[in-house]
Every structure is written in structure tokens, then in C-alpha cells.
Amino acid sequence: MWLLILLASTMIVVALSGLYLISERSDQFDTPGRHTEVWQSYSLQLQLRELLETAQALEHGEASPAQLKIRLGTVRTALDPLLRTRVFDYLVEPRPDAMRTLARLDRRTADWMQRLDWRDPVKAAEIASRMRKTLPDEIRASHELIVACNVAVAIQLDRERQSLKQTFHWLGGFLALIATGCLVLALRILSAQRRSRRLASELHRLNSSLERRVQSRTRLLHERETLLQTILDSTPSEVTLISADQRRVFYVSHTLLMQSGAGRQEAFDLSRLFVDADDYQRLLARLDRGDTVQQLETRLYPAAPYWALLTARPLRIHGQPAWLIWSFDITRRKTMEQKLHRLATTDSLTGLYNRRALLRAAIQALREDRRAPLSLLLLDIDHFKRINDAHGHPIGDDVLKTLARRMSSWLRAGTLIGRIGGEEFAIVLPHTQAAEALAIAERLRQAVASAPVALSGQLTLSITLSIGITQRQDGDSLRTLVQRADHALYRAKAEGRNRSHLTEAPRQPAAAADI
């Protein structure tokens, strides 16, 4: 690289030097050279001869002073180029005689020129006589001048030839250098081109191999992705993989997408999937904390809510936080669960609480507010055994069912009512004083007594209730409360049935003995 730059720089320098040389030399040839000194010296001699002839003619009265002056002017003009030329510098050995002749002629002719008048024949004659005496010697001397000019011009021409030859030598050298440089450059370019072609073919080979690998890799990835998609699509669970900022949805099951109300995956909005916005916020909060959420039950699909079990965990995709949320439809399980719960807490015949459920509800009511008044009613159908015996158990069951329905409809909503024995019911009245409870019991008893139960087959039975009532006291447990109510029921039965009996609370000190 540096070698190339050096080479190119050298070539440029050489080319510039050549150009400089050419421009310098060509300046010398801008105007035609002189080389006319030989003719000029010859002409000078000729004019001197003519001047001499004119001077002689004037002396013989055959020429005018003007003619002499014109001749002299011609000599002066012929002298001028020789006085100004530098050709004599070329002389290897100086020729002083020639130089002296030149100087003398200049001096003399200038003097004559000054003295000669255009119309003064006397002065002209005088000068003509002078000319006639001196000019023959000058003409002889001018021969040496002609020789000197010839020698000088010959040398000048040869110097110029040498200089030109030298210039050609230099230019030849420059051209040879440039040609060498061009050759080296061409070789370098050729080798570089060959190398680059080789590199390009290698690169091409590498590229195609890489492409093949990329293609196979892509195919593999695509297959994996398809497989994953198939697995996800065919899994009974619904899945969504979404960035934590919810701007990017990597995957969402078709069902979830549909349930969220979005048409496209990009428009999927997690929050619109939830029926209960609080559930959504809770899930978000836990995921934001980095927790893995296990088994979160919630209702999804606001348009047609169903129960789902969510499992969610935060993870990272391409370095960005994301959430993987699995949703499992547990509607059937939930229904089953609810059914089981109902079965476990409900009396199957009447649909009321069973004994266990009622007692649990009573305990809860007792614990809810320990200061609040609470009354418990125990109800028993008088002589129920007779109905069973006379009409059979199905009729007895019908009676129980009808009674249960009636009591439920008469009582306030929220009143706890359950069947706790064969023909025995219990009612828990929270926030109800004993007197109020007694009034309710009486109304209930009277309503039952006054409205006979109509059964299938035009059978109508009149039934009555015995009711034991008690109110919760400080320190009461469920057991003591039930015992007291039981006692009151017993008293109602003992007192002749179809009546209510309210057990007065024992005095505080006696309570301990009663328990």
C-alpha cells in the first residue's frame, strides 16, 4: 500500500518535473531565434562599401548630402543589431579585434551622423573625405567581425543542439521512469485483481455455504416453531406470551384472542379478558413483583364468563421482560365443586342447610360480632310420626318440603334456616333480641297452623309447630345456646305442643351451673 503511494507520488513528481522542464524549454522557443548575425555582419560590410562609394560619389559631385546621410543611416541601422546581440558570449576564445571594430564603428558613425546635415554640402564634403580615408580599413576589419559572427553563431547553434539533446535525454529518462512506474502499477493492479477475484470466489463459496446453513437452520427453527405452535394450539390450556409492557404479543391462543374481543394478535388486550378488574390488577401486581402466580382462579370472558385457573410466570425474551400466562378452563370442576359444596351443606330433601352447615353458619354468626344480639329457634313438627304412619314416608317428605318452602318464603332474606333432624328445623336470627325472635316464632307458628298443607290427591293436612327460643348470652358457646333452645322446645312440647317457649336467660352467676 505504502509502496504504491510512494510509487504514484514518485511518478507524479517525475511527470511534474518533466512538465516543468518542457515549459521552461518551450519558453525559449516562444519567439524565433536570431541566428542572423552572419547576415547582419555581411550586410554591415556591404553598407560600409556602399557608404564609401557614396562618399566618393559626393566628392565627385555625383551624390547629395542627403544621400550620404541616408547611407550613413543604413550603416547605423546595420550596426545596431550587432551592438545589441549577445551571440559573442558563445565565443570560446574572445575575439577582441572584432569587438573593437564594432565599438569604433559605432563611435565614428554616431559622430558623422551628428555632424552631417541634410543640405550642407561643405560639411558633407568634409565628412566624405574623412570617410574615404577611414572606411577602407574598416571594411577590411569588418571581415574579422563576419568571421567572429560565423564562429559565434555556429557555437550558439551547437549549444542549442546540445541543450535540446539534453532536454530529450531528461525527458527520455522521465518517460522511462513513468513507463516503469506504469508497468509496476499495472502488475500490482493485475495481481490485486487476481487476488480480489480469488478472495471473491472464496467469499462466494463461504457465502453459499453459510446460506445453506442458514437455510437449514431456518428450516429447523421453522419446524420447531410449527411444532411449538401445534403443541400450543392443541393443548387444552390457553396460553399467552406477552411482553411485560404489553406492547408486544408473542403468542396468544385463538380462544383467548377471541374472548378478549380482539380480531388480531397485535390488538390483544389482556385486561379485556378479565371479568373482574381487581383480579387483573392483582395478577399484574404479582407479576410485576417478579412472583410466579400459581393456581389463580378467576372468571374470564366478560361476554360469557367462565371460571379459569391461571398460572403465570415472568420470564425474559430477547432480554426484555415478558409474561407467560397459562389459562385452564375449570368451569366443569368449579360446577362440580359447587355441587359438592351444595351437597355437603344442603339437606337433600328440603334444600335447606343440613345440620352441619347450619351449625357452622351459626358459629360464624356468633363469631362475627360477639356483642351483637342473636336468637336461635328450634322448631319441631308436632306428631309427625303419625303422618308418616298414616300416609307413608313420601307424604311425610312432601310435608317437610312444603313446610321448608313456606318458612323460607316467610322469613327475611339472610335468615339462616336448616333441617337439623327428622322433623326438626333450626333458625338462626342474627341481630335479633329475644322478644323479636318470639314474635317471629309466633307468626311462623300461627301461619303454619292456619294454613293446612295441600298435598297430591286432594289430601290436606293440618300441621302445628312447637318452637323453642333462646337468645345468646355473654359467654355462650354454640353448645350452650343449642342446649338452651332444646330445653325451651322440650318445654313447649311438654306444655301441650303448638306453641312457642322462650327460655329466659339464666342469671349470670347461674350460667356456669347450666353449662
Added chain:
Amino acid sequence: MSRYRLILCAWLGLWFPALGWAQSPPYPADLSLLTLFDTHDRVIDTLTLADLEALPGHQVRGPIPDNDYPESTWYGVSIRALLEHEHLLRPHSMVAAALNDYSETIPDADLTRYDPIIAYRRDGDFIPFGEYGPLIVMYPYGEHPELHTRTYYNRTVWQLSELHLK
């Protein structure tokens, strides 16, 4: 204003000597300077300075060959105009001969192309006999740099005295 006046004065100062109105020649005014010969070498006309000055003149720039003087401004009569004035048909060529017996042929084509002049003033002054005068054939070297060749230097005849039509 004074600046313009200065420029005007300088301009006039440059041109007035060139016109040479207040100058007499360094030779007798009645001296015949140029002789015209026809193709049979018969004299057609001889011209004095006054004859030449009577003709329309123009100026060119150029050097006197072979003596290293800087270029001068020359004023004189166009040869073409001179021939027209003499009612002469344009010759094939003409030979310009000098006082020093030098001569060179000037082809007619030069008259058309370059319109050389017979100069009688150099930088505004008449030209003495001792300084290449009184007449010089001068080409417009200033306008045509291509004239700087030996061919035209040879045709730039100084001390012109005769013009032979051929």
C-alpha cells in the same frame, strides 16, 4: 471628478504623441521615401511622408525582429489602402526591398488576412534613418500572436524603400 480628469489627461497624453501633431520628421519633408513599381518594374509612383500621412492610417503592435527591443506601437498606412489609393489591382504578391539591399516577398494573402502596414511612426515618433527608419513593413503581431515565426519576421522589412508588384 478630479480622478476622471486625471485619467482623461493621461489618456490624451498617451495618444497625442502617437498622433505626432506637434513633431517634425528627422529628415527633409520633401524626401521621397517609397517608390512603387509595377509588374514590369516601371515606376508607378514615389511617395513622401506627406503623401503617406495623407492616407488613412492605423496602428498595430509588434517588435522589430532580431534586436531584442520590446514591442512598440506602430502607426502607418495599410498596404491594402495604399494600393487602393493608387487604383492598383491587387497583385499576386509584392517584393518589399530595403535600403540595405534586403528584400522579401509579401503574398497578397497577407494583405487580406493580416493587413500589414507601412509604418512611419514608432511609439508616436517619426523613425530616423539610423534607427531602422524611415519606413518599416509591420504586421499586427499584437492581434495575431501566431505571426511570431521566422516567415513573418522575414517579411517585416525595415528601412523599406521600394515596393515591386508581381
